[in-house]
Amino acid sequence: MALKGKDIITLKDITKEDINFILENAEIFEEKLKKEPLKVLEGKILATIFLEPSTRTRLSFESAMHKLGGRVLTVSKDEMTSLAKGENLSDMARVIEGYCDVITIRTPIEGAPKMIADRVSVPVINGGDGAHAHPTQPFLDLYTMKKEFGKLEGLKVAIIGDLKYGRTVHSLVYALAMVGVEMVFVSPEELRMPSSITKVLKNEFGIEVEEKSELEEVIPEVDVLYMTRIQRERFPHESEYEKVRNIYRLDSKILKNAKEGMKILHPLPRIDEIAPELDATKYACYFSQAHNGVPVRMAILAGVLGKI
Numbered sequence: 001m002a003l004k005g006k007d008i009i010t011l012k013d014i015t016k017e018d019i020n021f022i023l024e025n026a027e028i029f030e031e032k033l034k035k036e037p038l039k040v041l042e043g044k045i046l047a048t049i050f051l052e053p054s055t056r057t058r059l060s061f062e063s064a065m066h067k068l069g070g071r072v073l074t075v076s077k078d079e080m081t082s083l084a085k086g087e088n089l090s091d092m093a094r095v096i097e098g099y100c101d102v103i104t105i106r107t108p109i110e111g112a113p114k115m116i117a118d119r120v121s122v123p124v125i126n127g128g129d130g131a132h133a134h135p136t137q138p139f140l141d142l143y144t145m146k147k148e149f150g151k152l153e154g155l156k157v158a159i160i161g162d163l164k165y166g167r168t169v170h171s172l173v174y175a176l177a178m179v180g181v182e183m184v185f186v187s188p189e190e191l192r193m194p195s196s197i198t199k200v201l202k203n204e205f206g207i208e209v210e211e212k213s214e215l216e217e218v219i220p221e222v223d224v225l226y227m228t229r230i231q232r233e234r235f236p237h238e239s240e241y242e243k244v245r246n247i248y249r250l251d252s253k254i255l256k257n258a259k260e261g262m263k264i265l266h267p268l269p270r271i272d273e274i275a276p277e278l279d280a281t282k283y284a285c286y287f288s289q290a291h292n293g294v295p296v297r298m299a300i301l302a303g304v305l306g307k308i
Helices: 016-033 056-067 089-099 112-117 137-149 167-178 195-205 215-221 238-244 286-291 293-304
Strands: 045-050 071-075 102-107 124-129 156-160 182-186 210-212 224-227 263-265
Touching: 016 137, 016 167, 016 293, 045 056, 045 089, 056 071, 056 102, 056 124, 056 293, 071 089, 089 102, 089 112, 102 112, 112 124, 137 167, 137 263, 137 286, 137 293, 156 167, 156 215, 167 182, 167 195, 182 215, 263 286, 286 293
Parallel strands: 045 071, 045 102, 102 124, 156 182, 156 224, 182 210, 224 263
Antiparallel strands: none
């Protein structure tokens, strides 16, 4: 019952024990699904409020709820709700809480999931708020690494691309720090990890992360290349995006010096930062990574609803 009733808004809401709890139960659920239908959340309802585009996060949450025997209510566009009539998000959430047992929300408004969590009585899970955080993505990233390497502690991960606007990596670094994974950041100067995050890594975890700009320099030394897309929609001006849009690209040639057993992860969607030729290679884990979102989010939903 470690997560019962808990909101998951940022990784600051999560402990190392919570991480282990989620990963262990994700593995249990994945194995059980091979044998029988599950009814752990029969009678429970998840409301997904997705006011930004989403494929993997929304569908994996919905799939997870269905696979646990629960049901789903979906809000997917502002214009299809009373928000289009001028209702504020807080009021809408307070109405929706009366229809469900747990809420997952994605919104372009940073801080909105926390605001809603403070106003409703059901658990709230942040499915991504602006460029701020995406706290459930790191669990499926860690789950994928653990399945591939059999461990987490001692691995070295290069996090590459848009570290300024990428909410996925803003959450991931805290999870990696908690489980003892070494990190190196690779980005152009204008897309460096925010200093507010690197200061927390230093002051709270005692970690001084290497920051580099050359991708080729880190490939021979890391176990995981965690690629990210350049977040075009977050840039204030298109011209700034155009300067960095194709700055990093993985293909067979650049991986010639990769470690034996090295894996490529990506939260997806990719644009052109990973060549399709790599999809069928031993390096590629990004599609299985996306699929791992189902057992991981099964564990999260069952956890916050007190059913494991």
